[in-house]
Amino acid sequence: MNIALIGYGKMGQAIEDLALRRGHTITCKISSKNLQEFNPRVIQWADVAIEFSTPESAFANIATCLEAGVPVVSGTTGWLQRKEEIDRLCLSKNGAFLYASNFSIGVNIFFEINKRLAELMNKYEVYDVDVCEIHHTAKLDKPSGTAISLANDIIQRLERKKVWTISPPADNNSRSLYIDCIRKDPAPGTHTVRYTSEIDDITITHTAHSRLGFAKGAILAAEYLADKKGVFDMKDVLAI
Numbered sequence: 001m002n003i004a005l006i007g008y009g010k011m012g013q014a015i016e017d018l019a020l021r022r023g024h025t026i027t028c029k030i031s032s033k034n035l036q037e038f039n040p041r042v043i044q045w046a047d048v049a050i051e052f053s054t055p056e057s058a059f060a061n062i063a064t065c066l067e068a069g070v071p072v073v074s075g076t077t078g079w080l081q082r083k084e085e086i087d088r089l090c091l092s093k094n095g096a097f098l099y100a101s102n103f104s105i106g107v108n109i110f111f112e113i114n115k116r117l118a119e120l121m122n123k124y125e126v127y128d129v130d131v132c133e134i135h136h137t138a139k140l141d142k143p144s145g146t147a148i149s150l151a152n153d154i155i156q157r158l159e160r161k162k163v164w165t166i167s168p169p170a171d172n173n174s175r176s177l178y179i180d181c182i183r184k185d186p187a188p189g190t191h192t193v194r195y196t197s198e199i200d201d202i203t204i205t206h207t208a209h210s211r212l213g214f215a216k217g218a219i220l221a222a223e224y225l226a227d228k229k230g231v232f233d234m235k236d237v238l239a240i
């Protein structure tokens with residue numbers, strides 16, 4: 001498969017390494033230093049584009065690929081307020097787009113456990129809940145895209161939580177779901193969902209030990225998407 005890498009930082013390089021080992025070809029590598037090469041003529045050689053760039057550039061990058069008729073897998077966080085626009089553009093161009101706030105297979109299983117736990121906890125109002133995410137200090141966005149996905153999945157299932165917030169709530173059992181964002185070095189990416197009561201606590205945690213899991217998931221997603229039309233997510237790739 002021919003892959004265009006849009007964004008060639010830590011993730012782009014990890015994906016290149018693994019993609020070459022799986023027998024794929026990298027047709028272009030775009031960073032802020034060679035943006036002039038990022039045009040429809042160059043990227044249409046690719047069967048699929050994998051986009052891990054910056055919150056500021058992701059929307060335009062994805063739109064450029066879709067306009068050029070190239071399926072796009074994106075993992076960039078911090079731009080999701082415009083995802084619906086991209087979904088509409090994808091459908092109007094009869095293109096293919098797959099977004100995941102986290103490509104690791106383990107995290108996607110964790111997402112499903114989080115949803116089930118929230119369903120179970122909905123009727124047990126003695127438990128309050130919060131989400132905690134810990135990342136290295138170079139991470140640009142806050143909260144992490146993964147923490148936002150966890151929080152939204154809880155809010156959809158737990159009637160006592162209506163919105164998420166990164167400001168500590170004034171009282172326990174607030175209608176806001178608190179996301180505690182901790183930045184420190186070194187820090188493996190860690191996400192915890194905590195249900196707490198006076199009697200006991202229930203905690204689920206996912207810890208990422210390396211970028212390899214994200215890179216592997218992104219390549220699996222690209223292999224899945226190359227011959228598809230429509231808007232997809234990791235649940236489609238992993239069939240969970």
Ligand SMILES: NC(=O)c1ccc[n+]([C@@H]2O[C@H](COP(=O)([O-])OP(=O)(O)OC[C@H]3O[C@@H](n4cnc5c(N)ncnc54)[C@H](OP(=O)(O)O)[C@@H]3O)[C@@H](O)[C@H]2O)c1
Pocket residue numbers: 006007008009010011012030031032033035052053054055057061074075076077078100101102103104214
């Ligand atoms: N979904 C997931 O599973 C997952 C996992 C890890 C990370 N992420 C997210 O993926 C994104 C990238 O992470 P990273 O660790 O690879 O960051 P990074 O190391 O900072 O790399 C960002 C890359 O984007 C390039 N870039 C800057 N402006 C650009 C533009 N206008 N068009 C195209 N590329 C541009 C940068 O170029 P220069 O180096 O020249 O500035 C760099 O190559 C972040 O949003 C991060 O939160 C998601």
